[in-house]
Amino acid sequence: MPELPEVETVRRGLAPAMERASFLAVQAHREDLRWPLPANFARRLVGASVERLSRRAKYLLADLSSGEVLIMHLGMSGSFRVLDGMAEDTPGALHFARSRSLTHDHVVFRMSSGATVTFNDPRRFGFMLLVSRAELEQHPLMRIGPEPLDEDFTPERLARACASKVTNLKAALLDQKVVAGLGNIYVCEALNRARLSPRRKASTLATRAGAPTPHAERLVAAIKAVLEDAIAAGGSSLRDHRRTDGELGSFQHKFRVYDREGGRCPTRGCPGIVRRIAQNGRSTFFCPVCQK
DNA sequence: AGTCGAGCCTGCTGGC
């Protein structure tokens, strides 16, 4: 499930194939993704070049020479694969064919770099949008909180965002307006690293005056650390995530609590057993002993 | 306004 580290891994894989390359051809096998593809999708892309491929939260943003921005989202099950000038019947291509069902190849870009970039998404929760560069800043999808790895994601900022919340810490961290890019996995992992209970009130990150508590300090450090570790590992591959070269990420082997119900809590000296509970309709994994 | 649950969608898993 693509969260920030998986999307960043994908961005790094796509950049050599797409940056400073132009679209030679665009095939849309299916228009009905999470939202329909933009009108005249292929016509608006062909001939344009990608000036920069960046990431904001879980969104990939391709700045185009046409003045538009291509917003791409992997949803739950989306992946990109890059074939570097290979014909579809080479061993490399067959490897990909085995790893992903071709019936879910919805969009194919042929780039002037020689690469073929294919978007595959069985569940079709992903999408692609085209907006003008001027519209991007104001776009509803971009009205989200700070990038967790940026310097301006500080304990002060997190405390301020949570100070007036009545919900629990788990739900607050999944709220993309509080901090952008976290999903179920990395929220569980960060809370365990910070030894904070997912059931704690989010407002306890701030003092009555709105200043950050030590909890907020620990949590911000834990969020940054887990995301950096996960990016270094190429993200987590549970069911869907793959790198653009078809390889799996490896961070799932380093999960402390996610999908580890019944296992020992890895916190040093903690005798706790990882529990799974439901919060807001989602599974939460945590240690009831050290996470207070 | 903030919060929460339903729904979107498909593939995999586990229980009978």
Added chain:
DNA sequence: TGCCAGCAGGCTCGAC
């Protein structure tokens, strides 16, 4: 062995 309910979850929308 086969079937089917349940689950996975990022995001939006509607209800309260």
